[in-house]
Amino acid sequence: MAILEVKNLSKTFGDLKVLKDISFNVEQGQVVAIIGPSGSGKSTLFRCINMLERADSGEITVSGLKMMTTEKNKAVFAPSKILRQIRLKIGLVFQNFNLFPHMSVMQNIIEAPTHVLKQSKKEAKANAEKLLEKMGLEEKAKSYPCELSGGQQQRVSIARALALNPEILFFDEPTSALDPELTGEILKVIKELAKEKMTMVIVTHEMAFAREVANHVIFMDGGYIVEEGDPEELFGNTQNERTKQFLQRYNN
C-alpha cells in the first residue's frame, strides 16, 4: 500500500512556477531520497507535503487520508480535524533541528506525547527512554539542546519525531548543518530505522548519503521530476542527459 501518494502537484510563487505537475508514490518501508540542484523545487515539495506551505493544485493522500484534492482547478483541503490526524502520521526532522531550547532532551521528546496524544507522563517517559537508547543518547536525557553537538541534537530531533509513532518520517537535508564527520552518526540512525521498515523520505544535497541510504531516488530539476528509480541505476548508469550533467558536477 502506498503510504504517500502525490498526484499532479503544482505550486506557484508570484510568477514563478516552482512545482509543475509532480506525481510520485511512497510505499510502506521504502526509503526515498529526493535530490536535485538548488531551486529545483525539492524543498517546496517537501514543505507542501508537510503542510508548512499550501500547494495550488493536485492531490496529496497520506495513508488513505486525503489531505488535499483539486476541484475545478482549485485546491480543496481536508477539514482541520482530518489535517490534524494526517499531521500526526507524518514525522518531520528539520535541517537545523528546531529543538525547544528551554526544555531538556527528555522534555523535548515527551512534550507532544503528553500534551497532544495525552499519554501519561510515565508512559511517555518510558517510551522516550527507549528512543534515546536507540539513538545512543541515554545519558543525555537531562541535558539541554545547547549542551549537545549538532549530531546529537539531530538525533534528539529524530527521537522527538518518532515519539508520536509516525507512519512516515521526513528529513529536510538532515546533514547539511552538520560537520562531515557527524554525518555518519545520522546515516547510522537512518539505516537502523530502515531495517525496522520505517518509511522515510529524505531531501538531501549529499549524493553519497542518498546512494547509501535510499532504495529509491527521485531527481528533480526546474520543478519537474526528471528521473526516478533504483539508486544504483540512477547514480551508476543513468541514460538521462540532465541527470548525467548534474551528477558529473557533483562528482568533480
Place this chain on the structure above:
Amino acid sequence: MNFDDIKNVAEILLQYLPNTLKLFAWTLVLSIPVGVIVTWLKKCRFKPISWLTNLYILIMRGTPLMLQIIAVYYAIPMLMAGARKSGADNWFYTLLGKINTRDENYMFIALVVAFVLNYAAYFAEIFRGGIESIPVGQYEASSMLGMTKMQTFFRIILPQVVKRVIPATSNEVIVLVKDTSLANVIAFAEITLKSKQMMNTYSSIVPLFVAGVFYFIMNAIVTVAFVYIEKKFNYYK
C-alpha cells in the same frame, strides 16, 4: 548643613518613601499585563485596531511623561468646567461631579493611570520585539508535533520570550524608579517633592543629594534582583 540636619532630611524622606514605592509598585504590576494586551492589540489582524494601537504607542512614546501626568490629572476638572459652561446634565457629568480632585486618592489614581498608559506602551514594544525574535522554526516544529496555537504560544514561545525580554525590561524598571520623581509636578508627596521643599527650608542643595542616594539604593536593589532573575534563566541558551 551639619550631620544632624542631614539625618533629619533623611528621616523625613524616609517617611515619604512609601509614596514613591507605592507609585512604583502599582505602575509595575499593572503596566506589564496592560503591555501584554497592547502587544496583542498591535498584532491584531483587524487593521483599524492595529493602527489605533500604533497611534497610542506613538503618542505615549513621543510626548513627555510629565505632560501626560499633567494632562491626566487635569482632564477631569477640565471636563467638569466644560460641563458647567455648556450646562450639560447627563449621567457622565453627574459622575464627574462626584470626584473630588483635591482628594489624595484621586491624585494617586490619576498618577497611576498616566504612568501605566505610558509604561505599557514601552513594555508592549519590548514584548513585540521578543515575540518576533523567536525563530519561525519553533512554530514549525510545534505544528509538526500537532500542537494547537494556544499550546504553541504558552508552552513553546512565551517561556523563550520571557528570557529574551528580561534585559530590556530591567532597563525599563530602572527608569521607572527614577521617573516616579515626575509625580512632584502635581504636588504628589513623594521624595523629590519633599527634598525640593527642604532645599528651600535649609537653603541648601544637600536634600537633593540625599534624595539621589535614595534613588540610587532603590536601583541597586532592582539591579541585583534582575541579575538574579537573569541567572535563573541561564540554564539554556
